[in-house]
Amino acid sequence: MDLYAIIFYLFAVITLGSATIVVFSKNVVYSAFALLFALFGVAGLYVLLMADFLAITQLLVYVGGILVLVLFGVMLTTKVFDVQMKTKTIQMVPAVAILGLLSGTIVGVFWSTDWYISENPIDVAKTAPQIGNMLLTTYLLPFEIASVVLLVALIGAAMIARRERKG
Amino acid sequence: MDILIASTKIAVVLAAMLTSVVFLVLVERRMSAFIQNRIGPNRVGPYGLLQSVADVVKLLMKEDIVPAKANKPLHDLAPIISIAVAMTTFAVIPFGNAIELFGTTIKLQIADVNIGILYILAITSLGVYGLTLAGWSSNNKYSLLGGLRSSAQMISYELSMGLAIIGVILMAGTLRLDVIVEKQTEYLLGWLPAWNIFLQPVAFITFFIAAFAETNRLPFDLPEAEPELVGGFHTEYTGLKFGLFFLAEYMNMITASAIVVTLFLGGWHLPYADMLGLSGFALSILQVLTFCGKIVLVLLFFIAIRWTLPRFRYDQLMSLGWKVMLPLTLANALVTALILLAF
Numbered sequence A: 001m002d003l004y005a006i007i008f009y010l011f012a013v014i015t016l017g018s019a020t021i022v023v024f025s026k027n028v029v030y031s032a033f034a035l036l037f038a039l040f041g042v043a044g045l046y047v048l049l050m051a052d053f054l055a056i057t058q059l060l061v062y063v064g065g066i067l068v069l070v071l072f073g074v075m076l077t078t079k080v081f082d083v084q085m086k087t088k089t090i091q092m093v094p095a096v097a098i099l100g101l102l103s104g105t106i107v108g109v110f111w112s113t114d115w116y117i118s119e120n121p122i123d124v125a126k127t128a129p130q131i132g133n134m135l136l137t138t139y140l141l142p143f144e145i146a147s148v149v150l151l152v153a154l155i156g157a158a159m160i161a162r163r164e165r166k167g
Numbered sequence B: 001m002d003i004l005i006a007s008t009k010i011a012v013v014l015a016a017m018l019t020s021v022v023f024l025v026l027v028e029r030r031m032s033a034f035i036q037n038r039i040g041p042n043r044v045g046p047y048g049l050l051q052s053v054a055d056v057v058k059l060l061m062k063e064d065i066v067p068a069k070a071n072k073p074l075h076d077l078a079p080i081i082s083i084a085v086a087m088t089t090f091a092v093i094p095f096g097n098a099i100e101l102f103g104t105t106i107k108l109q110i111a112d113v114n115i116g117i118l119y120i121l122a123i124t125s126l127g128v129y130g131l132t133l134a135g136w137s138s139n140n141k142y143s144l145l146g147g148l149r150s151s152a153q154m155i156s157y158e159l160s161m162g163l164a165i166i167g168v169i170l171m172a173g174t175l176r177l178d179v180i181v182e183k184q185t186e187y188l189l190g191w192l193p194a195w196n197i198f199l200q201p202v203a204f205i206t207f208f209i210a211a212f213a214e215t216n217r218l219p220f221d222l223p224e225a226e227p228e229l230v231g232g233f234h235t236e237y238t239g240l241k242f243g244l245f246f247l248a249e250y251m252n253m254i255t256a257s258a259i260v261v262t263l264f265l266g267g268w269h270l271p272y273a274d275m276l277g278l279s280g281f282a283l284s285i286l287q288v289l290t291f292c293g294k295i296v297l298v299l300l301f302f303i304a305i306r307w308t309l310p311r312f313r314y315d316q317l318m319s320l321g322w323k324v325m326l327p328l329t330l331a332n333a334l335v336t337a338l339i340l341l342a343f
Helices: A003-024 A028-048 A052-076 A092-112 A124-136 A140-166 B002-035 B051-061 B072-092 B116-137 B141-172 B177-183 B201-214 B239-264 B280-306 B314-342
Strands: B099-101 B104-106
Touching (some): A003 A028, A028 A052, A052 A124, A052 B116, A052 B141, B002 B051, B002 B072, B002 B104, B002 B239, B002 B280, B051 B239, B072 B116, B099 B280, B116 B141, B116 B177, B141 B201, B141 B239, B141 B314, B177 B239, B201 B239, B201 B314
Antiparallel strands (some): B099 B104
């Protein structure tokens, strides 16, 4: 096992382990913090795949931005530590059906996709300019639509927050 | 061999930073004393040089107190996050040009990253976690308020910081820090060094202000404003854990100064140094010293500002960030882009 493989498994364990905690922890705060490490592990995997720009963006947007907001929400909830998430198992049959369908789809996609493996080594120096150029040429429309959607969400959030203060 | 060189660089940089923190604290105390017409610490060692060493020993000996209702694991984790972030940010900053040593050319930069600037922005944005966690896990109202303030402040000023840098990135056409420094080694009009402070004055000023806010220094030290919040996010920290926060703050200051120097003040570039006719090795050493000297000057400015200006009120801080800095940096980016497009 070479160094690359060791690092890969390290990040994989970090990601999957924290993701497990996110799902199974009975405490919202611990779930939120485990999400931090899960996202961090994914960023590490991106670096291993030579996608440095993607890795940094992952840190910048998800870890440094979105997760902070999630934490705000969790922490400002009063007595968040006394909240125990207790769930009973109900509706077994539909749940199993949906679970089977979902995981079946994911496994199906995984097996049927013709994964692209680059033969020549990637020139890391060029990834960031390439992504930038493509976002502003080939993929301009999706890029702009995404930004408009975010803007709408922003205005909506501001609207809701304002209305509460008046009433 | 590569690993050996890399670890040597890491060890040297870390040791240099930790040592400078010790003296930086002393310089700050002596300088504040000078500004306020006091004497300052001058008893421990010659000129008080060992005062910080004594303080560190004191911190080490102190009992570690954790509040009864605090969240112990997170309370422990918070200073670790803070110090880890503070230590890793410096990794991409070039502190000199390449140096010839024992027949090999060594680049004076720990990690030669293609997207160095983005790396800095991403890592500094992680610093929020240390403060927020510390504030929340202490189970103390003042701590929580300090933690919340710090997150709001850092998120707000991160935007201006990133947008201010865009001007510099546009001028250099790259995200690599070493190339950005190299571009600044040219001369404007034949005599003025092409440092970004002359080319991007608006970006420099806004970035510098944002750097103050990001490092939680006066006039932006709202997260630990003593008269309002006791001690802010680190109220419930004692001994070495408090020491780690303290260390992180000063290391962040050094790193912020280093970033300012790299982006705007020409990095390791000493104007007209090539006219001295030095050998390659001596020139490299001179460049590293230049870089350190510039950092020291910026740090002294940092300290002088702290002891000159009063603290902002919280709403003033927010309106400055969102209503002045953000439009200013946006306009700067736009104007820079237009000028570059026109010529």
